[in-house]
Amino acid sequence: MPPLTEPAFWVLTALAEGPLHGYAVLKRVGELSGGTTSLRVTTLYATLDRLSQQGLVRLVSEEVVDGRARRTYEITPDGRGQLTAEAERLLARARAAQQQLQARPQLGHALVTTS
Amino acid sequence: MSAPRDPYERLLRWYPRAWRDAHGEVFLATMRDADDDAGRARPSRADAWSVRVHGTAERLTPAAGWGLATAGALASLVSVVLLFTQLGGDGRSPSTGWEVLTTPAALAQLLASAAAPALVSLGAVALLRSLRVLSDPASVLAGTAAVVAWGVASVTSTSWGVGFERADPGLEQTPFAAATWPLFLAAAVVGTVAAAAVWDGVLSVVPALRDTRGQHRPRALVRRALAVVLGAPTSLFLGLGALALGSSVVVGAGVAAACLVRRRDPAPRVVPRAQAPVPSPLPRRRRPLVADGRRAAAAGQLAVAALLVGSAATVHALWGIFWQDALVYAGVPFASLPSMNLGLAVGSVALALVVVAVPLLVVPGRSRTALLVTAAVVVAVLLRGLDALRGPESNIALMLVGAAVLGLMAAALLARVLPGRPALRWPTAVLLGAALGVSTGIGVLAVAPLLAPLGAATLVVALLVSAARVRRARLQPAGHDVAGPGLHVVDVDRQRP
Numbered sequence: 001m002p003p004l005t006e007p008a009f010w011v012l013t014a015l016a017e018g019p020l021h022g023y024a025v026l027k028r029v030g031e032l033s034g035g036t037t038s039l040r041v042t043t044l045y046a047t048l049d050r051l052s053q054q055g056l057v058r059l060v061s062e063e064v065v066d067g068r069a070r071r072t073y074e075i076t077p078d079g080r081g082q083l084t085a086e087a088e089r090l091l092a093r094a095r096a097a098q099q100q101l102q103a104r105p106q107l108g109h110a111l112v113t114t115s
Numbered sequence: 116m117s118a119p120r121d122p123y124e125r126l127l128r129w130y131p132r133a134w135r136d137a138h139g140e141v142f143l144a145t146m147r148d149a150d151d152d153a154g155r156a157r158p159s160r161a162d163a164w165s166v167r168v169h170g171t172a173e174r175l176t177p178a179a180g181w182g183l184a185t186a187g188a189l190a191s192l193v194s195v196v197l198l199f200t201q202l203g204g205d206g207r208s209p210s211t212g213w214e215v216l217t218t219p220a221a222l223a224q225l226l227a228s229a230a231a232p233a234l235v236s237l238g239a240v241a242l243l244r245s246l247r248v249l250s251d252p253a254s255v256l257a258g259t260a261a262v263v264a265w266g267v268a269s270v271t272s273t274s275w276g277v278g279f280e281r282a283d284p285g286l287e288q289t290p291f292a293a294a295t296w297p298l299f300l301a302a303a304v305v306g307t308v309a310a311a312a313v314w315d316g317v318l319s320v321v322p323a324l325r326d327t328r329g330q331h332r333p334r335a336l337v338r339r340a341l342a343v344v345l346g347a348p349t350s351l352f353l354g355l356g357a358l359a360l361g362s363s364v365v366v367g368a369g370v371a372a373a374c375l376v377r378r379r380d381p382a383p384r385v386v387p388r389a390q391a392p393v394p395s396p397l398p399r400r401r402r403p404l405v406a407d408g409r410r411a412a413a414a415g416q417l418a419v420a421a422l423l424v425g426s427a428a429t430v431h432a433l434w435g436i437f438w439q440d441a442l443v444y445a446g447v448p449f450a451s452l453p454s455m456n457l458g459l460a461v462g463s464v465a466l467a468l469v470v471v472a473v474p475l476l477v478v479p480g481r482s483r484t485a486l487l488v489t490a491a492v493v494v495a496v497l498l499r500g501l502d503a504l505r506g507p508e509s510n511i512a513l514m515l516v517g518a519a520v521l522g523l524m525a526a527a528l529l530a531r532v533l534p535g536r537p538a539l540r541w542p543t544a545v546l547l548g549a550a551l552g553v554s555t556g557i558g559v560l561a562v563a564p565l566l567a568p569l570g571a572a573t574l575v576v577a578l579l580v581s582a583a584r585v586r587r588a589r590l591q592p593a594g595h596d597v598a599g600p601g602l603h604v605v606d607v608d609r610q611r612p
Contacts, residue, residue, distance in 0.1 A: 022141060023148040040162060041146045042169040045138055046251060068144035 004086050007047040010037055012056065012075055012083040019060045019074035022048070048073060056082055122157045123147060129170025172251035175241035175258065180374035181539065184238030187231050188367030188546050194227035195361050229269030231363035232353075236261035236309070238370045245377050249316040257316075260309035264302050268354050271298040306350030307343065314342035314349065361553060368550040371543045375535050410475045411578060417472040418574035425465030425567035432458020432565055449504065456503045462564030463500025467493045469570040476574070484528070491524035499560040517560050522552020 004012065014020060014028035022044060029039050039047075051057040056079030060072045075083070123143050127135055146158060153159075158166070197220055237258050244254040278292035318338045356362050435442075435454025442450035449457055470492045478485040495517035502513035526548025533540045 022145040026145070026149060040165045041142065041149060042162075042165040042251075044145070045142055046169055049138075050247075062141075068147065069140040070144065071141045 003089065004082065005047075006037065007039055007043050008051060008056075009083075009086060010039065011044070011047050011051065012079050015057060015073060015075040016080065016083060019072050021070040021072045023070075025073070051079065055079075122163075126158060126163055126166045126170075129167050131170075131174050131176075134170075134173050168255050169251045172244060172254045175237070175244050175254055177241060177245045177374045177378040180238040180241030180245070181371050181378065181543065182238075183234045183241065184367045184370035184374060185542060185546060187234030187236075187238060188364045188371065188550070190227045190234060191231035191361055191363035191367060194224055194231055195364075197224035197227060198360075225269055225273055228272070229266050231367070232268075232357045233262045233265040235363050235367040235370055236265065238367065238374060240313075242370060242374050242377060243313065243316060245374075248320070249313065253312045253316050257309050257312035260305050260312065264306035264309055264350065264354075265357075267298055267302040267305060268357070271295060271302050272358070274298055302354065303347070303350060306354060307346045309346075310349040310353070311339070311342040311346030314345045315339055318342055364546070364553070365550040368543070368547040372529065372533060372547050375533050375539060375543050378535060378539075411581070414472040414475040414574065415578045417468045417475070418571045418578065421465040421468035421472070421571035422568055422575060424468070425462055425564075425571055428458045428461035428465055429565050429568055430458075432462065452504070452506055456506055459503035459564045460500045462567050463496050463503065465567035465571065466564050467496045467500075469567055469574065470496060472571075472574055476577070484531075488524060488528070491520050495520045495524075495556070495560060496563070499564065503564075511557075514557065514560050518552045518556030520552075521556040521560070522548040522550075524548075525551045 010029040010033060011025060013032055014025045020028060022041075025048075026039055026041070026044055029037055048057060052059065052073075056076055057073045058076050060074045062069070062071045064070070123146055127139055127143060130139070146162065150156070150158060150162075200220060240249060240254050240258045240261070243249045243257075244251070249257060274291055274295045278288055278295055281288055281292055315338055318341060432455045435458060439450060439454050449460070452460075470489060474482075474485045474489050498513045498517035498520070502511060502517070505513070526544045529547055530537075530541050530544035533544055535543075
């Protein structure tokens with residue numbers, strides 16, 4: 001399974017906690033990424049379209065609120081599975097990096113004490 | 116139809132109607148929500164550009180790709196026809212360059228030769244976008260740059276032609292003729308941009324160069340640098356390839372067929388199968404080549420005949436000059452023909468025997484399709500032989516007819532295999548068949564008669580190996596894995612008439 005693209009990762013992450021409509025997804029992505037990722041509306045709908053085709057998200061409801069159309073999406077079990085796999089992949093990488101970082105001061109300390 | 120006043124609705128026009136009908140209202144509502152929160156009364160400039168790019172890219176669907184590639188292939192045919200109508204203008208005054216804009220036929224030829232590769236490129240971009248090799252911005256960049264590059268390349272080619280025409284009698288160059296190199300450079304640079312955009316998408320498939328969270332910048336920089344390095348020779352190669360007459364017909368037909376396959380078909384066609392193949396209990400490498408002994412015997416006899424006749428024909432074609440006089444003196448029919456022509460003619464007969472033998476071995480049971488394909492190929496091969504028999508003055512007319520027969524046969528086969536409605540399927544199949552007939556058919560027919568002994572020898576060896584396998588299987592003790600329970604092996608030798 002190929003790694004998720006940046007927008008697909010954040011859209012699935014936003015929808016993992018429950019169904020959201022388009023604009024709510026945009027806002028949630030901004031919050032979850034700590035402001036580092038800001039999706040454009042065009043990217044959001046292109047991503048949702050692609051994820052729907054892949055069966056990773058699905059449309060739940062469509063309604064009009066205050067004169068504006070809203071379409072609510074939710075993550076599918078397949079989407080949840082792919083996001084879980086992606087999170088584990090990222091965790092494994094982060095863990096490897098942390099182990100390497102922790103190993104270096106010990107090596108330095110050992111050199112100092114033996115000399 | 117007047118443009119809407121609302122800036123949001125005006126932007127939405129960049130998307131195709133089908134997309135607007137499906138997502139338009141929700142899309143606009145989300146944009147308005149985002150701008151309300153940001154305190155804006157109209158879309159930001161960046162958002163507006165994003166809508167233009169994504170809306171344009173959304174039009175590059177596989178269906179649009181089919182239309183663009185087919186139009187490109189047709190434009191290429193038109194440009195070839197127009198080019199031939201303008202040949203033979205001896206006695207004209209040398210061109211100044213302005214004729215291309217003032218003579219309708221020359222202008223039409225210029226436009227058609229520029230439009231053909233440009234349309235095919237757009238079709239290819241649509242195909243790559245549907246395969247998710249190209250992102251929306253990359254698709255728009257590649258498509259726009261390709262159209263501009265082909266336009267400038269076409270003008271470059273005309274400028275070079277004018278310069279050549281004037282240089283021959285030693286006339287002074289016009290500004291248009293002198294602009295060849297700057298035009299060539301401009302076409303190469305813009306073409307490199309288009310090719311690099313495509314390479315960037317292709318290289319993104321490589322895991323080591325794919326963007327991942329947190330470290331995408333260094334990877335993207337390396338990938339883009341590599342894309343430019345690969346894009347420069349690619350653009351030159353494609354530019355030179357487009358100079359070959361009708362090359363856009365071949366590429367356009369291929370892209371159109373690929374788009375047709377890629378196009379989401381609401382009701383996919385199922386090609387009916389006459390009979391489902393029965394799985395054999397033997398491992399593939401131990402199965403006999405053919406289960407029908409009579410067919411194997413017939414194929415073997417044809418292959419041996421083709422091997423003998425074909426070998427003699429090829430030897431005569433290559434070295435017949437040494438004994439041609441003796442054959443003429445002995446009164447052998449057609450011996451006075453050039454040895455290459457006589458060798459090709461006889462080799463065609465040998466090749467026809469091989470063509471008949473192959474389906475006897477590889478096609479199980481009776482198949483109308485196999486019969487028609489075999490008949491078409493045999494006719495094409497015999498036409499090639501007749502063409503050789505007519506001697507050097509034949510002008511390869513019969514060989515061209517043979518290639519056309521092969522093209523028609525390919526078209527009929529492709530029309531059965533390709534998905535989509537008949538109105539889309541048949542033009543694509545005919546275009547692709549014509550392209551195959553012209554590009555591959557002529558080349559294959561030209562040399563294949565000399566290679567008939569190789570094909571025949573392959574068949575003979577395959578049959579001998581197959582017969583040995585059957586004999587070995589029969590000699591194995593019962594219960595052995597080769598001749599397991601329920602295995603029915605037909606003895607090739609015993610069933611010979």
